[in-house]
Amino acid sequence: MKIAVLGLGKIGHNTAALLTERGFEVVGFTRDEDKARAVNEYGITVSGALTGNFKVKATTDIAKAVDGAKFLVVTTTSKGHKPMAKLLKGHLQEGQRVVIITGNWGAYEFYSVLKDEAIAKQIVIGETSGNLAASPTLTYPATTLMKPSKKSMSFATIPAAAAPCVVEELHQAFPEFYAVENVLDTSLNNTNPPVHVPFCIFNITRMANGEDAQFYGECLPPILLDFTMAADAERCAVAKALGAEPKSILRLMNDAWKVDYDNIKDLGLENASLKSVKLPKTPYHRFLTEDVPYGYMSVSRLGKKYGVPTPRIDLLVEAYRYLLADHAEMDGPEFDVDMSEVL
Numbered sequence: 001m002k003i004a005v006l007g008l009g010k011i012g013h014n015t016a017a018l019l020t021e022r023g024f025e026v027v028g029f030t031r032d033e034d035k036a037r038a039v040n041e042y043g044i045t046v047s048g049a050l051t052g053n054f055k056v057k058a059t060t061d062i063a064k065a066v067d068g069a070k071f072l073v074v075t076t077t078s079k080g081h082k083p084m085a086k087l088l089k090g091h092l093q094e095g096q097r098v099v100i101i102t103g104n105w106g107a108y109e110f111y112s113v114l115k116d117e118a119i120a121k122q123i124v125i126g127e128t129s130g131n132l133a134a135s136p137t138l139t140y141p142a143t144t145l146m147k148p149s150k151k152s153m154s155f156a157t158i159p160a161a162a163a164p165c166v167v168e169e170l171h172q173a174f175p176e177f178y179a180v181e182n183v184l185d186t187s188l189n190n191t192n193p194p195v196h197v198p199f200c201i202f203n204i205t206r207m208a209n210g211e212d213a214q215f216y217g218e219c220l221p222p223i224l225l226d227f228t229m230a231a232d233a234e235r236c237a238v239a240k241a242l243g244a245e246p247k248s249i250l251r252l253m254n255d256a257w258k259v260d261y262d263n264i265k266d267l268g269l270e271n272a273s274l275k276s277v278k279l280p281k282t283p284y285h286r287f288l289t290e291d292v293p294y295g296y297m298s299v300s301r302l303g304k305k306y307g308v309p310t311p312r313i314d315l316l317v318e319a320y321r322y323l324l325a326d327h328a329e330m331d332g333p334e335f336d337v338d339m340s341e342v343l
Contacts (some may be wrong), residue, residue, distance in 0.1 A: 001025065002026075003019050003024045003173065004028075005056075005075055006062075008036075010137070013044050013195060014028075014146045015075050016056045017144070018050060018146075020044075020056055020130070022172060024172075026223050027059060027064070028058040029061075030058060035257045039057075039142050040057065042193075044056055044144065047145050048097060066092070071097050071098075074098065074110075075098045079290065079329065082110075082112075082113060085110040085112075085113035089117060090117070094121050096121070096124075097169065098110060099127075099174075100126065101130075101131045102131050103186045104294040104298075105126055105294060107125045107127040108337065109333055115337075115341075126157040126158075128154065128155050128177070129190050130191050133149065136185070148272050152177075152256060153177055154177075154179075154189065155177040155180065156185055162182075173336065181245070185340055189239065189245075189246075192291050193295025195249060196295075197288065197338075199224070200279070200283075200288050207279060210281040212281075214275070220268075228264075229249070230312055231313050235302070237309075241302075241303075241308045242302065242339065253267055272301070288320055288324065289329045290329070292317060292329070293332035294333070300313050300335055303340060305335065
């Protein structure tokens, strides 16, 4: 079976290698001709949780990438979701499944762009609550490191009722996926913003100074851990108001790694993958520039729309806005499509 991986950044390289290792014909799409040339000439070399050299075809032609592919796996940043949806318009084929890793309202934004074509061609648009092929590095020619991956990952679709069927179809490709009720669950219960945003905002001086600091270590004193959990409770209140099942960040992380800790600091310090995470050495990092606009800023907007106070989350969003100033990415879903259409 052919799978198209759309976006060849760090996660895209690792995802393409992982799917190749799992027995699929993989075609990677990138707009970067040099990336495509490197992958075609050298393959993708991975070390860490996955080891080897994996032969993957790469192309800069979106029509060739998606032609005949059952699954279209999107591995761009959240900011790239809407542009990728626009690029795909007119190229989708009957019955294809779009799998967006990581969601961050990606399915909602894809649907807002592709609604008519998706309905006409019976396209299912799905998203995960995180990613399975994280990489801290990408060097050329096409060499990455893969960190240990989560043991399970929630997956939801538009239309919502299709999720169990698509999870079954994806079992060989992504056995870690399990179906949840709808994309409110995957986007509102994403594990990244609840930790990335408060940790980074309150350690932004360290980031600006380029300090070498452990993310779940000295960056998370008790006072910040308490604030993080209080902000997370606001996120859960918004999820409940929208009709989603609220899941605390502690529950989400315990479930993802199949462990049972009573606080996220100990979980992070004793996890083989998380304990190696360092604080970014620049404030202009996706932990803020992606996880604020597509994470906590979205929660803040939904809180206002549904009458749920989010004072701590609002504080984090405003701090990000003023601290990063002209570098603050303030795009993100506007929620102009009726939420009932995606549930």
